[in-house]
Amino acid sequence: MYYIGIDIGGTNLKAGLVNERYEITATKKTPLQFESMEQMGEILARMAIELSEENGVPRDQVASVGMGFPGPVDDKQGVVIKTVNIPIRSMPVAEMFHRHWDVPVRLGNDADCAALGEFYHYENKDIESLILVTLGTGIGTGIILNGKIHTGVNGCAGEGGHTVIVYGGEPCSCGRRGCWERYASANALIRQTIAAMDSHKDSAMWGLTGGDLSRVDGRTAFEAMRKGDAAARAVVDQYLEYLACGLANVVNIFQPEVIALGGGVSHERDEDLLAPLQSMVLEMCFGREADRHTKLVKAKLGNDAGIIGAALLGIQ
């Protein structure tokens, strides 16, 4: 049997055929363009049908079609509640899809799908809980407990990026002040890097970006630190403190078997990111003297996580 996963992004739809070993065997991509929610349902169904036909997979060999949306969903009702950046509200995706193909349809939040993908791809698969912390524009926290996505009462759970760690701190887009993602997302790191460059005109960070602040990215401070730049080291040290603070909060609440770090920042060298974080978080946590601890690891799947995770909704 095969499972189809569709990752719905703000720009593109990406679909993949996933086998029983959780591997992608074929993909298909199309720009996101639709006039109505009705048409959106048709586009999704046609994409899934074409993906299976073009790859010689009979329709009855597809066990399910899973879709990951950038927003909360109600999987039981087959409804997408709303999405970020796409004009979808209370869309009965499953019903619309079924007008074209009567295959089991499963819906998920994209961050949750990515977590599910990481969960099924974790080493020897003998775990029950994994939290995927994705460092990007914000911080996503996809929660897998007892092998299942934790969505909460309204599909909105897993917003660990919007937990306050700095009471009264920087204003956040969510309306609160001092959310974790204002201090430890990739965007936060970029802001912190720019601020340090502003006050250290002699920093090696200026050379790395050709004197152009718009070229600052999540790697700038790490690279300059490796060249021995003190201002860059201070940026990285402070960033790791903020990141570890929120990770320790997650551990103290869940004590999950695994926390996987994803997003661009997670690709930094282990000795500069993962190793210091591991010891900082362990030092901060409850249960540090216990026999078993949360393992902090790098996420594995990268851009494929969304497709694989969406497909895996059907295996759940």
Added chain:
Amino acid sequence: MYYIGIDIGGTNLKAGLVNERYEITATKKTPLQFESMEQMGEILARMAIELSEENGVPRDQVASVGMGFPGPVDDKQGVVIKTVNIPIRSMPVAEMFHRHWDVPVRLGNDADCAALGEFYHYENKDIESLILVTLGTGIGTGIILNGKIHTGVNGCAGEGGHTVIVYGGEPCSCGRRGCWERYASANALIRQTIAAMDSHKDSAMWGLTGGDLSRVDGRTAFEAMRKGDAAARAVVDQYLEYLACGLANVVNIFQPEVIALGGGVSHERDEDLLAPLQSMVLEMCFGREADRHTKLVKAKLGNDAGIIGAALLGIQ
């Protein structure tokens, strides 16, 4: 059938016979005194045996004996890992108990047991998730998801009181700085009340405590506020802000169906505590525009929660 629950405290052991409607039908209390871990197992077994015999319940009518300990446990292995204030480490309670009575034995953390008790006693019982937030010396957060206690990989989950909300803030007994319980536990409220009295010698709070700071408790600021005292109102307003901040963090992570507030502070009048918290938390949360929200309610069981919850470990 009956279920026996034993609540192991630092001073007393309290056991209760619980029926299938989750009600306590008889209790028994004994001071906690033991020379060895071996003897502790014997005391627990004897207490359970006597409780059933004294109340005319044949042993084969007792389905299980559950015990709540103030610390992490490994229920699968039947081992208490460690406890706060009682010299127990890696104690194989189930095995010791079984030397005296071969009944199914279940172990739990006391805060988790209390949460389980509240879960089974919640209104019409049609919920799957509940988090009990107990405001006491610290803040306990017992987590019930899909009808089961979430213990984490090492039995140490549910330490929401030890999540940092004030980065770099007050030192906490756990070794971190700025933990939620340093700002929103009953003890924190008492400290905040005393600090306000120190700087407001004309506050009505002085009259309420007869000028004796050792008589300040969690009610002092609330009572003076109701008398129109401005300094007391400022204490309560700030305390509610801290409490709401952490509650909104819990909601953004879990979006549980219910958060129940327990501990002495939770008995304040609804218009002074629960009602303002409900609107503050909703305002701060993700999913505030969703159809369904976390319900913030008062815990119901009070001191019985420990016994009932421990007994309910056997129903799980």
